[in-house]
Amino acid sequence: MKRRLGYTVLAIAALSFVSVTFFDPLWNLVVGGQGSVLGVEPAALKPWVRKGLLSVTIAGAAYGIYLLASIGLARIVRDKRRRHDVRNVLRLAFIVAAAIAVAGVFTGQWVGVLFSLGIVGFAITFALQQPLSSLLGWVYIMAKRPYQVGDRIRIEDARGDVIDVDFLVTTLWEVDGDLVSSHQPSGRAVTVPNSMVLSAQVFNYAIDDFPFVWNELEVQVSYETDLDFAKETMREVADEYLGDEMAARTERYRRKLDETPVELDVSDRPTVNVRMEQTWVVLRLRYLVHPKRMQATRNELYDEIVTRFHAEPEKVGYPVGRFR
Known part of the structure; x- marks a missing residue:
């Protein structure tokens, strides 16, 4: 669809250019020869017709080339995110170039147009601070x-x-x-x-070279629970689900840390942290996961952990009370 539209717009631009180049002299000849009959002077029509056709040529050529270039990006730039950014830059460049060219055609003074744009831009800066700030944010x-x-x-x-x-x-x-x-x-x-x-x-949550985050799953147990058994069970479940993948991801994180002055001791396997509350104990399983898989991974881990806890009721107890 875009390819067909691009070729159509380019054809319209080419037709406008041909009209200016070849038919404009013929129009002058016809109108000039029959000026007394038509009551129209060729000089009254020529400037506006010519400038209008040239403007259509410039706008059509810019839009058509942009459409075809955006199609070509799919073959050159494989990454969808990079392609999206390059397409936006091209669109802005074509809009600015076409606007300056059309203004130059209508005024006939290219230097004056650029100078006027500078003055107008300075004035617009005060009137459109928020949109310009957003445009600057886009550049950033x-x-x-x-x-x-x-x-x-x-x-x-x-x-x-x-x-x-x-x-x-x-x-x-x-x-x-x-x-x-x-x-x-x-x-x-x-x-x-x-x-x-x-x-x-x-x-x-997902930068290019390390699209992962650490996440935690909380399980509340009573003080009568065998904490060593509970912690080891949670680690085993998480290691079965994430162990090898987490080790590889952690190695990537360590390489990133080596590029900075920050020194951290990062475990490459799931860990369990303990927090004591008034009437219960909170066990927090810490693991590495993709941010778009956080909830699904948490659900899977929780279901398996609870299943294994229920299989050993004498070792794991749950707090009872309205203060939980």
Whole structure:
């Protein structure tokens, strides 16, 4: 569809160019020869007709080339997220170039157009501070990559998966929110001004070279529980589900740490931390997981842990009381 539309727009642009180049002199000849009959002077029509056709040529050529170039990106740039960013940059470049060219055609003064754009741009800066801040935020996003399409992020109160980064706004498929919880999609789309990336904290759950996060699963047991058995069971379950994958992912994290002055002791296997409460004990299983698999992994681990606990009722007890 895009290919056909691109060729159609280019054909219209070519037809406009041919009209200016070949038919404009013929039009002058016809109108000039019959000026007394038609009552129309060729000089009254020629400038506007010519400039209009040239503008159509420029706009059509820019749009058609952009459409065909965006199709070619699919073959050159395999990564969907990179392709999305390059397409946005191309679109902005073609819009700016076409606007300057059309303004130059109508004024006939290219230098004056550029100078006027500078003055007008200075004035617009004060009137459109928020959109311009968002445009600057988009440039920052393209350059520094705090996030990109496909990442799960949180900005202020908005949390979700990035589906589009436009010139002015970033669009997210919402996760959590006020409709659901536990890192589940809500089905709503949220738009965030790009300017927020310059002033607010951005939490990225899935950066390019390490798209994983540590997550925890809590299980509450009584003080009568055999804590060594409970902790070992939780570690075994998590190791069976995630052990080898977690070790490989942790090695990637350690390589990232080696590039920084930060020194951390990171376990490459699931661990269990203990916290004592008034009438019960909290066992926290800590493991590494992809952010989009957090809830599914937690459910699987919890089901298996509870099943094994129930198989040993004499070793595991659960707290009873209304203060839990």
